[in-house]
Amino acid sequence: MSTVAAAAHTAHAHHDDRSFIRKYIFSTDHKIIGIQFLFLSLFFLLVGGILAMQIRWQLGFPGKPMPGGTLLPETMAPGGVILPEYYIQLVTMHGTFMVFFAIMLLLVGVYANFLIPLKIGAHDMAFPRINMASFWSAVASGIVMLASMYVPDGAARAGWTMYVPLSAREDLSGAALGQQLWSVSIILFGLSSVLGSLNYITTVINNRAPGMTWFRMPLSIWALFITAILGLLAVPVLAGAAIMLLFEQVLGTHFFDPASGGQALLWQHLFWFFGHPEVYILILPAMGMVSDMIANGSRKPIFGYHSMVFAICGIAFLGWIVWGHHMFVSGMNPTLGSSFMVSTLLIAVPSAIKVFNWMGTMWRGNLRFHVPMLNAIGFVAMFTIGGLSGIFMAATPVDMFIHDTYFIVAHIHYVLFGGSLFAIFGAIAYWFPKMFGRMMSERWGKVHFWLTMVFYNCTFFPMHIIGMAGHMRRLYDPTIYDFLKPVQPMNEFISWSAFALFASQAIFFVNFWWSMFKGEKAPLNPWEDNGLEWTLPSPAPHGNWETPPTVYRGPYEFSAPGVSEDYLPQTKKLPTDREPALTPAGGH
Amino acid sequence: MNWWLPPQASTFAPSIDLGFLVILIITGITFVLVEVGLIVFVIRYRQRPGQKAHYTHGSTPAEVIWTAIPAVTMVILGIVSNGLWVKIKGRNSVPANAYTIGVHAKQFEWWITYPGPDGKLGRTSTSLIQKTTNPTGLDPDDPASKDDIVVRNQLHVPAGRPVVVYLSSEDVIHSFYVPQFRVRQDVVPGLEIKAWFEATVPGQYELGCSMLCGMGHYKMRAQVFVHTQADFDAWVAQRASQAKGEGTS
DSSP states (O other): OOOHOOOOOHHHHEEEEEEOOIIIISSOOOOOOOOHHHHHHHHHHHHHHHHHHHHHHHHTTTTSOOGGGSSSOOTTTOOOOOOHHHHHHHHHHHIIIIIIIIIIIIIIIIIIIHHHHHHOSSSSSSSSHHHHHHHHHHHHHHHHHGGGGTTTSOOOSSSSTTTTTTTTTTHSSSHHHHHHHHHHHHHHHHHHHHHHHHHHHHHHHHOOTTTOOGGOOOOHHHHHHHHHHHHHHHHHHHHHHHHHHHHHHHHHOOSGGGGOOOHHHHHHHHHHHHHHHHHTTHHHHHHHHHHHHHHHHHHHHOTHHHHHHHHHHHHHHHGGOOGGGOTTTTTSOOOHHHHHHHHHHHHHHHHHHHHHHHHHTTTOOBOOOOOOHHHHHHHHHHHHHHHHHHHHHHHHHHHOOOOOHHHHHHHHHHHIIIIIIIHHHHHHHHHHHHHHHHHHOOOHHHHHHHHHHHHHHHHHHHHHHHHTOOOOOSSGGGGSSSGGGGGGHHHHHHHHHHHHHHHHHHHHHHHHHHHHHSBBBSSSSSTOHHHHGSSSOOSSTTTTTOOOOOOOOOTBBSSOTTTSSBBBOOOOOOTOOOOOOOOSSSOO | OSSOOOOBBBHHHHHHHHHHHHHHHHHHHHHHHHHHHHHHHHHTOOOOOOOOOOOOOOOHHHHHHHHHHHHHHHHHHHHHHHHHHHHHTTTOOOOOTTTEEEOOOOOOOEEEEOOOOTTTTOOBBBOOOOOTTBTTOTTTTSSTTOOOEEEEEEEEEEEEEEEEEEEEESSSOOEEEEEEGTEEEEEEOOOOOOEEEEEEOEEEEEEEEESSSSSGGGGGGEEEEEEOOOHHHHHHHHHHHHHHHHHOO
16 A cells, blocks of 8 residues: 555656646646536535525515615616516526536536546546546536626526526517527536546546456446436437527527427427436435445445445436426326336335445444534435435326425425535545545534534425425515415525525535645545545545556455454455456556 | 415315325335434444444345335335326316316416306417407307407306316416316417316415416416306306497497
8 A cells, every 4th residue: 555655656746747727727637627626616506505595585585675685786686676587587597506517517527527537546537638628618608607697688587497488589588698698508518518428438437447347346436437327318418409499599490489380398308308317417426425435434335235336227227217207297198197107206216225225334333423424424314305205296196286386396405405415515525635635624514514404404394394385486476375475484484594504604615715725634544445545645646546556355345354454445455365357457 | 374285175186185195104104214213323333442343245135125115115106196197187087077268378367268158168369369359369250259258367167067277378388276276287388288177165266377487477376266156157147248248338
C-alpha cells in the first residue's frame, strides 16, 4: 500500500508542469472536472433553493409583500407582491434547476467523474477531452437557462414538464424568448449528458485495473455505470423533443398542434419516455453511494451484493416501461393505464430489495455514526417513505384522485430531497478528503444533518396531508378555492419549516468552504475503507496511479475473520490470493 | 382542518377511498417495520469497544422472502385496482342512462353546455367559436343545438343519475377535477374525452383546473351544484325558457 502511495507521489510531481488554466479551468483531469461540476451544481442548488423560498412565501402568505421582494422588477413583484405570471416562472425554474442542474449534475456530473477512475483503478477517463467538453457544454447550458430569467418577458412558465401547447405558443403562455431559451438550454444539456455518459460507459468497460472484475466493482460504480446507460439512451429523447419544441416555437412547425394535425399528447410521451428513466438517473447513483457508505459505517460486507446489482439492473430495465404512469388521466387509452400500472407496481420490488439489503447490512454490524453514515441512514429512512408513497400513485384509481396534487409534490421531494440529496450530503463529506485533502467538520456535519432531517420532514410530510385534501399543484393562490381555505394554516406551517430548512443549509455551505481551506488535514484513508481511492494520497494526484493497482477482492470485506483490522483493502495481497490475469486492461 | 380525504359525494368515491386505505395499511406496515427496524439496529449495533461485526455476505432465503412478498403483494394490488379502474375509466364504462353534459375549457374558464329538453347536445366546431356570442362553437344549423343551454363556470348535475361529461379544450391542456367526486380527467385540445361520475349528495362543490394552464390557472374555477332530480329538472326548464325568452326578444 505504501509503495503505491509513494509511486503516486512521484506521479504527482511528474505531472505538475501544467499551467494554471490547464490545471484548474480547461482541465482534462477527471477529478478537477468532478470538482468543477461540484461547484457548478452547488451553485444551481442554491439558485433552486432561493426560487423555492419565493414559492413558499407566496403559498404561505398569498398576496403579502415578500421581504426583499421590492428588489425584484415591477414585472415580477410590484411592491414586493409576487405576480401570478412570476409565480409560474418560479415553479417552472425551480423544477428545471433542481432536476437538471442540481441533482443530476451532483450525482452524475460530480460523482461519475470523480469516482469511476478512482474506484476502478484507472489513470483517467477513457476520453479526457470529451469529458472537458461535457463540463463546458453543461456550463453553457446553465448560463442560457439562467439568462432566460433576465429576458424582458421572463423565463419559461409551463412547468418543468413543459407540456404543449402551453409551452409552444407564446400567445397562450405570454413568454416567447424565455420559452425558447429553455429549449436551447435543454438541447445543450442533452449534449453534455451524452458526452459524459459515453465516457463513463467506455471507461468502466475498458479501463478497470487488473483483478477488478465486474463483480468486484463497488455498488457505486455499478449504479453509475447503469445510470450512464440510461442517460445515453434517455437524454437524447429529451433533446430531440426539445428540438421539436424549439421548431414549434421558432419555425412554426405543427408536431404538437392539434389544429394542424399534430398531437398534444406526443410531447408527454416523449417527455416521460425520457422522464421516467431520468427519475432513476436521479436515484440510482445515490443508492450506489449509500451502499458504499452503509457498508463502511456498519463495518460489514454489503448484504446480498449480487441481488443489489441485479436490483439496479432490474430498476433500470423496468424504468423504460413505466412512463405511462405519469399519464393515467391524460386522456390516453385507459387500457394502457392498466399495463403501466402493473409495470409500475413491479418496480417497487427491486426498490424493496435494496432497502431490505441495507437493513441486512446494518444488522449485527458495529455501526460508526460518522456524517456520511448518518446521511446514508437518513437516505434509507426517507427513501422508504418516498418509495411507499409512490404505490398510491401507481394504483390507477387512487391516482385519479391524487394526481397533480401536493401528494405528488411530497412524493417527488421524499425521493429527490430525502433520497438523493441526503445521499449527496453524505457523499460530499465522505469523498471531501480525497477531493481537497482536508476533512469536513464532523460536529457541524452532524448539526447540519439533524436540523435538515427535522425541518425537511416538517416541510414535506404535511404536503401529503394537504394533497389528500385535494390541494392542486402550481396554484398561485390556493385560498381562491373554498375547499382549500381550511388548509391555509398548514401551508403557513410548511412555509416556516421551509425557511428553517433553507437557513439550515447555511451550516453546510460554511462547513464546506471553511473545511476546504481550514479543515483538519486528511490522512490517506480516514474512513478505514477498502476502495482503491483510499490507497492514494489526499488529495489524489493528477494521473492517479503511476502503475495501475492490482485488485484481489471485492470492496466490502469488512470484519473478515483472520484479519486483525476490521477492514481489508482491495489491493492488499494475502498469502492465499492469486495474481489476477491482466485481461481488464488498465487505461493508458 | 380535515386530516383525511374530502367528503365523499359520488358513487365511486367510497371505492377509491377504500383503495387508498388498503394501500395506506400495506405501506403503513412496511413503513413501521423499516423505520422501527432502523432505529432498533442503530441503537443495538452501535459501535462498542471490543465488538466486531458479524461477517456475512447475505442469505439466499432472506433474499427470496423479501423479493417474493412484495412481488405477490404488488401483483394482487394491481389486479384488484385494475377492476376498479376498468369500472371507472374503461372504454365501455359509461352507463347507458347517463345524462350528457358538454364541458368546454379555455384559458381560464369553464363553459358548460346542457342538452335542454331534447336531451341531445348540439354539434360543435372549433371554427365557429366566437369569444362572446358563441363561446363553445355550437353549430346553429344542427337542430339539436337549438335548445342547448350554455352556462359559464357553473356545473349543475342531478344526484342519483350518472352524468357523462364530454370534455373539449380550446387552447391548452386543462384538467377537470372535482375532489368530492374523486374525478379527474385532463382536457386535451384536439381530443374529445369522456368522463363520467354519479353524484350522490346534493350540495355545492367546486370544479377546479388541476393542470397548469397559464397565468390564470389558479382562478380557473367553477361552482358545482348537485340538485335532487326534481330540482335539476326545474333548473333546466327555467334556464330553457329563459333562453327561449332571450331568443325571441
